[in-house]
Amino acid sequence: MKQTISKATIERLALYFRMLKSLQENGVQIISSEEMGRKLDITPVQIRKDLALFGQFGMKGIGYYTSELVNQIGNILGLNNRWNMAIVGVGHLGGALANYKNFPALGFNLVALFDKDIRIIGAEVHGIKISDIKNLKSIVTKRKIQIGVITVPATEAQDVANQLVEAGVKGIWNFAPTKIIVPPELQIVNEDLSISLSTLSYYISMKFFQETF
């Protein structure tokens, strides 16, 4: 059974999943909402409410079975599926992402890398050969790629997004610092470093202001 859940709840579920998975790997079989709350700095009431969303109520005075939660949250987030993923733009950031170790644990298989720079096409990163972006469509089809990761400069991002959409991906993870337009049926998540930095800058400035004036 699936239902629509708010973005804030999805993000909390992702936090629970990550922590529970690591507990499970360390042999912890049962955990209470109080203990989860302490580890994540979230109130136990909030945690119990979130878990009740999918019928998990825990055992009074004892807690939740770790492995059961991992399974159920994983199902809700679709992390028990396997998604095939391609990175477009193998510069510094694309290269760093290609080496990101947590993808497989979240159900993401990196199966292709694309670039337009003939000097790096054919080179291997993390065991995957960099392909010419000209072959994007045929490789996306052949390797059944559902997710495209955009790590090209902002000026090229929309063009790359169009190519990914035309090739038939279901979702885009955009790292380019620009607004990308995609058809409404496509999912897009923006990872915008300049927004995070601006937020940090704002809070530090406020702090300095309060201290100084």
Added chain:
Amino acid sequence: MKQTISKATIERLALYFRMLKSLQENGVQIISSEEMGRKLDITPVQIRKDLALFGQFGMKGIGYYTSELVNQIGNILGLNNRWNMAIVGVGHLGGALANYKNFPALGFNLVALFDKDIRIIGAEVHGIKISDIKNLKSIVTKRKIQIGVITVPATEAQDVANQLVEAGVKGIWNFAPTKIIVPPELQIVNEDLSISLSTLSYYISMKFFQETF
């Protein structure tokens, strides 16, 4: 004059700033809220409301002066200040960040890189020498570093955060996929790739579910 603004508004202001700055660089002197809205996929009413927060009302039927907005939003976000920043952990991600071109435009100067791996200490990235993490405290003081960026593995992140706090930074930008505890007077922004990926996975799964059942 400064006031407390919600996180959602700060993130929108950061979006406005980025777009306006690029318009300004391209010689665009005046822009309407309708045009801003189209470019950013935000309603003009929302934009006018946000800008009115700091007394910007535009000129009826004409729009806003780009350079004035850039200045005022930059002031509010603290982006007209200069922040000295250090990256701790020069692996793939730390290296990619060290090469991130947008830092200076947002007022961030990368002035130090730290690692514990003796094989890379002394090497240069983007013109900055990698220092031994043992010298973190003295270098943070000497180079007046206010922001520490954490790009070490999750297991080492809290320890690095403690060292940064002790050295006197004002804010932390954390890329390690783990919860970091810092004193309440410190600002922390988490950049958690696994959360974004889980969100994308959830929405794509929902979509498949709706199509299949």
